Amino acid sequence: MTGRTANQRLFGAARAVLPGGVDSPVRAWGAVGGVPRFLVSGRGAYVTDADGATYVDLVGQWGPALLGHAHREVVAAVQSAAAAGLGFGAPHPRETELARSIVERIPPVEQVRFVSSGTEATMTALRLARAATGRDLIVKFAGCYHGHSDGLLTAAGSGVATLGLPDSAGVPAAVSATTIVVDYNDAQAVRDAFAAHPGRIAAVITEAAPANMGVVPPRPGFNAELRAITAADGALLIFDEVLTGFRVDPRGWWGLEGAAEGWSPDLFTFGKVIGGGLPLAALAGPGSLMGLLAPAGPVYQAGTLSGNPLATAAGLAMLGHADDAAYARINKAASAIAAGLREALHAAGVAHRVQRAGNLVSLAFREHAPKNYSQARDQELFRYAPFFHAMADAGVLLPPSALEAWFVSAAHDDAAVERILAALPAAARAAAG
Numbered sequence: 001m002t003g004r005t006a007n008q009r010l011f012g013a014a015r016a017v018l019p020g021g022v023d024s025p026v027r028a029w030g031a032v033g034g035v036p037r038f039l040v041s042g043r044g045a046y047v048t049d050a051d052g053a054t055y056v057d058l059v060g061q062w063g064p065a066l067l068g069h070a071h072r073e074v075v076a077a078v079q080s081a082a083a084a085g086l087g088f089g090a091p092h093p094r095e096t097e098l099a100r101s102i103v104e105r106i107p108p109v110e111q112v113r114f115v116s117s118g119t120e121a122t123m124t125a126l127r128l129a130r131a132a133t134g135r136d137l138i139v140k141f142a143g144c145y146h147g148h149s150d151g152l153l154t155a156a157g158s159g160v161a162t163l164g165l166p167d168s169a170g171v172p173a174a175v176s177a178t179t180i181v182v183d184y185n186d187a188q189a190v191r192d193a194f195a196a197h198p199g200r201i202a203a204v205i206t207e208a209a210p211a212n213m214g215v216v217p218p219r220p221g222f223n224a225e226l227r228a229i230t231a232a233d234g235a236l237l238i239f240d241e242v243l244t245g246f247r248v249d250p251r252g253w254w255g256l257e258g259a260a261e262g263w264s265p266d267l268f269t270f271g272k273v274i275g276g277g278l279p280l281a282a283l284a285g286p287g288s289l290m291g292l293l294a295p296a297g298p299v300y301q302a303g304t305l306s307g308n309p310l311a312t313a314a315g316l317a318m319l320g321h322a323d324d325a326a327y328a329r330i331n332k333a334a335s336a337i338a339a340g341l342r343e344a345l346h347a348a349g350v351a352h353r354v355q356r357a358g359n360l361v362s363l364a365f366r367e368h369a370p371k372n373y374s375q376a377r378d379q380e381l382f383r384y385a386p387f388f389h390a391m392a393d394a395g396v397l398l399p400p401s402a403l404e405a406w407f408v409s410a411a412h413d414d415a416a417v418e419r420i421l422a423a424l425p426a427a428a429r430a431a432a433g
């Protein structure tokens with residue numbers, strides 16, 4: 001025995017054969033230091049690591065685990081689908097069934113194309129927007145993350161933000177030149193972009209409610225203004241609901257805002273929850289646009305594993321069990337956690353804002369609520385690592401970056417929430433330094 005923990009041994013072995021020891025940078029604990037926990041199982045609100053330690057989990061698979069880990073009916077649906085064949089590379093009935101359940105929930109959506117990741121969904125949405133408008137330029141917001149396709153990595157959130165990168169190496173300058181980056185929540189900046197490039201912008205892409213620079217909700221009316229500005233110029237509005245879709249509400253963020261205010265974007269992207277924990281994402285919209293996709297139309301898009309039988313089974317089971325009671329439990333737990341956070345940090349005398357967008361929560365170590373990416377970065381980020389580690393030591397796993405959202409699930413019952421609340425005072429004192 002070397003005295004090293006199983007997590008340490010596994011991380012060492014992983015780093016030899018996986019760059020950085022991980023398959024996605026956000027998992028590497030780079031911003032908080034220490035050894036990432038290698039998780040071997042999960043059930044409900046809890047996950048267990050290779051050393052046998054159990055944690056209340058607030059990472060939630062980075063979004064998909066809406067009902068908690070290994071939800072019995074979701075697992076059963078996947079097992080039964082697997083027994084009937086892992087995939088066929090041919091149409092199968094569940095694709096239509098899942099598409100129909102999305103169309104029924106979100107009336108502006110008439111057709112859905114399933115892909116395997118949110119990255120593919122947004123990448124294809126841009127291609128579709130360019131084909132539909134005959135224009136090249138895209139507007140995106142600093143701090144929003146839409147996956148890792150070339151044109152969307154500029155000033156991106158999530159791991160790009162956590163690593164403090166302006167963009168990624170390896171993206172052709174000619175591609176970056178087609179992306180116009182503006183500040184979030186600044187409608188005038190969007191108007192200025194359209195004024196500077198009249199008739200040349202294919203689409204504005206936005207997170208419906210940003211949660212990849214921490215949570216930075218749209219100010220009231222902002223998304224509706226984006227709708228009006230894009231429509232006036234003949235550009236499309238792409239609402240990226242990969243993270244918020246079917247999480248903040250059965251109809252996603254659009255259900256909380258657009259549905260009530262009477263507007264809708266041209267295209268939606270979904271992911272995470274709709275795959276029930278397996279690789280599945282989608283772009284969706286009216287038939288007039290979606291019909292441009294091959295083989296119905298000239299915009300090529302394809303995928304060997306797209307809409308595969310296991311992921312569609314998981315997604316259907318997930319959506320089928322995401323009833324009003326489940327959303328009510330998530331909202332209640334999120335509110336209790338947010339209140340506990342405020343109380344603990346206030347008691348410890350730490351300047352902070354608890355950020356909320358529906359049931360999404362994050363923590364910013366600054367006095368005023370951040371409204372955009374530069375404000376989100378302008379906080380006492382150094383406080384997050386001691387806070388994070390104190391929570392982990394007390395058996396609560398948080399996202400390993402202050403610039404990520406916390407994901408609460410319907411399985412976060414009173415006992416799980418109590419464990420989080422009990423851990424907060426010591427973590428707040430650790431953050432106070």
Ligand SMILES: Cc1ncc(COP(=O)(O)O)c(C=O)c1O
Nearest residue numbers: 117118119145146147240242243
């Ligand atoms: C809003 C948003 N869009 C797109 C993506 C990319 O999805 P994926 O990681 O499945 O490629 C993510 C998260 O990863 C996201 O949060």
Ligand SMILES: NCC(=O)CCC(=O)O
Nearest residue numbers: 024026062158211212404
């Ligand atoms: N909110 C950030 C993500 O969901 C990213 C997940 C990943 O890239 O692994």
